[in-house]
Amino acid sequence: MFSLSQDRRLVVFDLEWNQSSYTPNHRMPHEIIEIGACRVDEDYNVVDTFSQVICPRLYKKLDKHIRQVTGITEDELRGGRSFADVFADFMRWCGEDVQLVTWGRDDYPVLKRNAAFFMTPMPFEPPVDAQMVFGAACLGGAHQQMNLHAALEHMHIEVDVPAHRAVYDAQCTAAMLPAIDEAVRAMDENKRAELDRTIDREKRIANSALRSQPTKYVYQSEAIADEKLMNIACPRCGQRTRFDTPWFDSGREKYLAIAQCPQHGMIYGTMHFKRVQSGTLVMHQRAYAANTDEVESTREKYRLYLLTPPKKRHHRLSMKQDG
Template sequence: MNYVIFDLEWNQPMSASETVKEPLYLSGEIIEIGAVKLDEQFRLRDELKLYIKPQYYTRMNDRVVALTGIKNQHLAAKGVPFPEAFDRFLDWCGEDFAFMTWSMSDIPMLADNMLLHGIDASELPVCYDIQRIFGREIMRSEVRYSLDYALEILQEKGDTAHDALHDARNTAKVCDRLDLNEYLEEYGSKVFAEAPRSRVYESCGELLADAELREFTCPWCGETVTCEDFLQSGNGTYMAYGLCAEEDEFLLQISAVKHQPGEYRAKRLLFEMSDDLWDIYMDKKEAAERQ
């Protein structure tokens, strides 16, 4: 079993009107994958850095250039198309692997870019959010800390931020200071993304009232599961609890994506329930009941 710590950099559209909306609303197109591979004893085994030539957002956004230093000429010379880069990445990950990322923003971006290129994302590996583990286990807090801050607290000297490989290495440095053997069981969750949904809603309220969005097929037993009501989880995202007839438990996450006023679409990710996701869900549920 390998643990693959990865980080992505992505380009953004120049303006809202240039944003790709089909087959899905594309908030970013991946231009770099940086990854480090740990073995099952969490020893550093290998590194990988891939540049990707964007197909949709072909002109680099100035803000992204300022942040990452990645320029058009660079991608033209070194980038490969996403499907090729993704194949190389998967080959490198090995037969049996789990993903580790800092925060949960890279997983949905990876899923969106896979779906954009028609790559099946219905079954991603077990994912661990190292930011969450650091916050809970080291800081005893629900706060989401930056990677820089975590390195500072741990008195580790990190590589310069906003390079995908540097950020993956820096996350590995934090991992090295965590008792992963002790923590991982509580935090691991398999992730399932679905094909883009085409239905357009006039409002977020109309979207949330669509009963179909609370239904999914259990990836383990194939039963149709109807979730409980959605709870607000901030930033246009909602979560709902689902229990299948075979007692498999899930957390369904839904994002109400606003394409333009009066035009909303739903994106959904299904997470296998973990002890940590259960805690997150119960916190939201209790907060909703208090209101």
């Protein structure tokens, strides 16, 4: 059963990243500009901190909103070091056998993508999402997402930190841990088992293979017909898989599929398209290890999809404008 205070040492981390809404690079839509972290002891006291600024390679102009929220300047970024150097420092600072903790589920996929883009090793397993655990233990459901500062207020916890920077947010998350730990211990058995299932699913999602690919297509129906584009690679071995249930529109143009890797079993795929300025579609695909429930419910959704008259389906595929 899940418990925060396991044998592993806890490192709480937080990232700041930059982006470009005009010329995004689909291999790395969010570029990390700061890594902040703190290490806590078994009583969740902060015993060490890590804070380093990264000089961006892709997006050198700081997004206005990010500048306002963090107070980071472009001058400061230019003084930073490369992602590869800072991340190597971070790994050394963490040491071996640590359990990472974050607030929210966004940081880990961004970290993975940045590591892949800069071709640096990525030794970390998915973190514990303190926001999700807090929701499950203190707010009555894992889907309850409260932002960090609202959560601190909710629990009447005061942390004296100057600004919204990565290392301070990591310290604020650390300040939440004693209350979260206590609340998890107080959960009844059913709720705790449900939390375990959510954690299992989130871990599988965090280990997803993500693929974003610009296409030459204007209509989703054309993209769906492109076999090569529709292929799902196994998130564990990267090998080609075969479809158990082919891609279908599960409603609102969110596509689902089930594929099978001969070595690693069933894989759950989700996909959507976004239209770029040129009018063509970019495909966004996610694939992760599926459990039996997901396989069965997706097969059932597909069965219902096949009962929808094809004319209506075609209409939904080709006529709707993307948002």
